[in-house]
């Protein structure tokens with residue numbers, strides 16, 4: 001595949017853009033692959049990419065029932081941070097954040113990574129103590145975060161009302177290297193790189209069954225026929241329990257809708273990401289000028305990918321006290337995605353009771369930021385059967401009670 005560069009743009013400008021190739025191929029399925037990855041979201045695509053790049057495994061199919069990046073990967077609010085409390089979380093999220101820094105160059109695709117800084121506001125004594133504790137933990141984990149006082153918060157976010165009547169801002173957990181990236185571009189960049197390595201991206205192909213023999217995976221049934229495989233990676237977020245059911249085991253996952261929305265575009269107003277977890281809302285500004293706003297999950301399990309009015313009302317109302325300027329904005333559009341929640345709010349990267357089947361799920365409301373690190377670890381797990389980054393995120397933790405409790409860092413925040 002031809003490289004994207006300034007010279008390519010100039011050349012194509014001169015010949016009326018007639019020479020661009022398709023970014024990825026749409027082949028017919030082969031009879032057999034060494035590895036099948038189910039789910040062409042960011043995590044599935046990144047898993048395939050590092051399987052090829054790091055482990056030289058390129059006879060790979062990525063099977064997607066819709067279009068690539070059309071699940072949560074294309075529906076999230078793109079927040080990237082690694083300020084988690086527990087050591088295994090900090091390690092995998094920081095690996096991901098670090099990979100994001102060079103991802104555009106690595107993939108030769110502009111993922112628009114924007115490390116603009118991220119603040120988690122403390123609006124109660126309890127949050128203040130929790131975030132200060134996270135700063136201490138992060139310092140020990142080599143994750144750069146610091147505690148900042150209200151004055152500095154106001155300087156970074158002039159539109160913030162730090163003296164709110166109910167929840168004044170008492171300070172913030174600040175990660176200067178946190179930020180955002182363009183979510184579609186992350187999926188498209190990985191997809192193009194996978195296709196370039198000779199992997200098959202099979203869109204509009206639903207996995208309808210998992211075939212096993214003597215406790216080992218041998219293939220999948222799909223809407224385009226049966227396909228054999230040596231190993232199977234299930235990376236389908238909100239549909240993880242459905243796929244696990246097909247393979248004959250259960251996962252400690254609950255699926256529910258998480259919603260987000262954007263305002264009408266306005267002039268540059270806020271150049272950091274701000275999360276107000278106490279009132280349950282967060283906000284950043286997109287390159288187009290829209291304020292990107294999100295809140296909490298639905299209060300019941302469901303497989304809905306639509307928004308609902310009461311979420312927009314509740315979250316926007318909650319944020320208005322802290323950001324009075326948004327009270328006069330029109331909200332433009334709203335959507336939802338199906339997030340996969342575990343009890344300890346940490347992901348699952350694991351072998352399963354069926355030999356040759358691996359799962360990567362449970363990223364819940366916060367997996368966009370983890371895509372490169374998760375793909376890197378998952379590829380290692382699939383290729384070698386063990387990954388130090390994934391070791392503590394196995395299914396064994398639910399049997400042994402070795403939970404990785406991230407309810408403060410991930411229960412509300414994304």
Ligand SMILES: Cc1cc2nc3c(=O)[nH]c(=O)nc-3n(C[C@H](O)[C@H](O)[C@H](O)COP(=O)(O)OP(=O)(O)OC[C@H]3O[C@@H](n4cnc5c(N)ncnc54)[C@H](O)[C@@H]3O)c2cc1C
Pocket residue numbers: 038039040041042043044063064065066067068069070071072073074075076077078079080205206207208235236237238239243258259260294335336337338339361363364365366367368369370414
């Ligand atoms: C509104 C919202 C806001 C969010 N905000 C953030 C944020 O700011 N920061 C952050 O870090 N995270 C955020 N997240 C979470 C993040 O989006 C997800 O954790 C992440 O995108 C999960 O990626 P994935 O690749 O695992 O799943 P997905 O992108 O959902 O991909 C899974 C794919 O599997 C496919 N699939 C399912 N079943 C089958 C089948 N039977 N056969 C074939 N294919 C199948 C689906 O079609 C889908 O494309 C947010 C999520 C939502 C919904």
